Amino acid sequence: MNFSEYFPIWDQLAPGQREALSGSLVSRAVKKGTVLHGGGTDCTGLLLVKSGQLRAFILSKEGREVTLYRLFDRDLCLFSASCMMRSIQFDITITAEKDSELWIIPADVYKRLMEQSAAAANYTNEIMAARFSEVMWLIEQIMWNRMDRRVAAFLLEESAIEGARRLSITHETIANHLGTHREVVTRMLRYLQSEGMVKLSRSTVELLDEKKLTALRDM
Amino acid sequence: MNFSEYFPIWDQLAPGQREALSGSLVSRAVKKGTVLHGGGTDCTGLLLVKSGQLRAFILSKEGREVTLYRLFDRDLCLFSASCMMRSIQFDITITAEKDSELWIIPADVYKRLMEQSAAAANYTNEIMAARFSEVMWLIEQIMWNRMDRRVAAFLLEESAIEGARRLSITHETIANHLGTHREVVTRMLRYLQSEGMVKLSRSTVELLDEKKLTALRDM
Numbered sequence: 030m031n032f033s034e035y036f037p038i039w040d041q042l043a044p045g046q047r048e049a050l051s052g053s054l055v056s057r058a059v060k061k062g063t064v065l066h067g068g069g070t071d072c073t074g075l076l077l078v079k080s081g082q083l084r085a086f087i088l089s090k091e092g093r094e095v096t097l098y099r100l101f102d103r104d105l106c107l108f109s110a111s112c113m114m115r116s117i118q119f120d121i122t123i124t125a126e127k128d129s130e131l132w133i134i135p136a137d138v139y140k141r142l143m144e145q146s147a148a149a150a151n152y153t154n155e156i157m158a159a160r161f162s163e164v165m166w167l168i169e170q171i172m173w174n175r176m177d178r179r180v181a182a183f184l185l186e187e188s189a190i191e192g193a194r195r196l197s198i199t200h201e202t203i204a205n206h207l208g209t210h211r212e213v214v215t216r217m218l219r220y221l222q223s224e225g226m227v228k229l230s231r232s233t234v235e236l237l238d239e240k241k242l243t244a245l246r247d248m
Numbered sequence: 249m250n251f252s253e254y255f256p257i258w259d260q261l262a263p264g265q266r267e268a269l270s271g272s273l274v275s276r277a278v279k280k281g282t283v284l285h286g287g288g289t290d291c292t293g294l295l296l297v298k299s300g301q302l303r304a305f306i307l308s309k310e311g312r313e314v315t316l317y318r319l320f321d322r323d324l325c326l327f328s329a330s331c332m333m334r335s336i337q338f339d340i341t342i343t344a345e346k347d348s349e350l351w352i353i354p355a356d357v358y359k360r361l362m363e364q365s366a367a368a369a370n371y372t373n374e375i376m377a378a379r380f381s382e383v384m385w386l387i388e389q390i391m392w393n394r395m396d397r398r399v400a401a402f403l404l405e406e407s408a409i410e411g412a413r414r415l416s417i418t419h420e421t422i423a424n425h426l427g428t429h430r431e432v433v434t435r436m437l438r439y440l441q442s443e444g445m446v447k448l449s450r451s452t453v454e455l456l457d458e459k460k461l462t463a464l465r466d467m
Contacts, residue, residue, distance in 0.1 A: 150369030
């Protein structure tokens, strides 16, 4: 597949803009676990996911994590190129959650494109608005939702992403997604198990009753 | 003062774009407490603050609140016109925190402007990134910061906005800003009072030791 098929506004760009863009692309294949962006760097470039799965999260001083959003095929990550907009005043970390293939677009090339092309700038606006919406959802979850519902929501989402009811995941990893402590997750999972919604075994969580989990999530 | 002086990219617009914009503006003066946007409406229009102070917050089903950000002179509010971008998938409420004067820009006019003008689209990008940064700061506060530090940070911010050390504010209002319960705020304020940082009296909080409050906030 070509880059043009992954970049929805390709047809709206002028020939010179297309050349500048495709001439600057770096293709990269990364293993699961690779840290793609983070730790004070601000000009990694924009990441366009060809295949695989990335995770964007924030880190506290003490090393606690909370997942902001995931990126899948065709998603474009702006915040790994925060140097291109002076109003982006926060740091996120991005890692590959699965083996992934990406294109990296240099921040300066993309910035120039946005300045020249209203289509590119508006496309970027839509992407930022979509991430903003995910982060607003997260705030609502953190503020108003009890942890048992957040664990239920996470398990259902994870199961949908993996297309599997049996998830290989540790309590520690779930805690890092949700920004809480392992002990809290263990307590919640045991509660869900006692209600017959999941079955726990070593490093796996099996979803037994998705209907009940969904009801809990949407309560 | 003219609208052109409040809209930084005015000089970069074509004459026709300027006409469309100024011809569509609605000027409005609102009293403190007026709800400007919220409750499922999505096309109030963009709000440009001439003078005064607005507050953007989210509401839980149970009526709890948490402040996302404030808007001051020259600030432009995009999310009161969420119909202009399909990726904005969240609802916020906006109220006047002080008597305010505003311009309202119709969403369809602004959307057309963004489609035509890369400058307008990039300006909008910067504004969204600035709000995104404020919301990311909020997530970090909620996730990692203890409530005593959040109360200290809020009092210092409020004191800076008002240019006063003596704040007329109820514990309930502080709780609504921070997304917590009144009782929690009362407990925190009493602790700050016992440490000599503030002095409490009926509906007022006086900052006595800004240095200690700042140290607590930045701890």
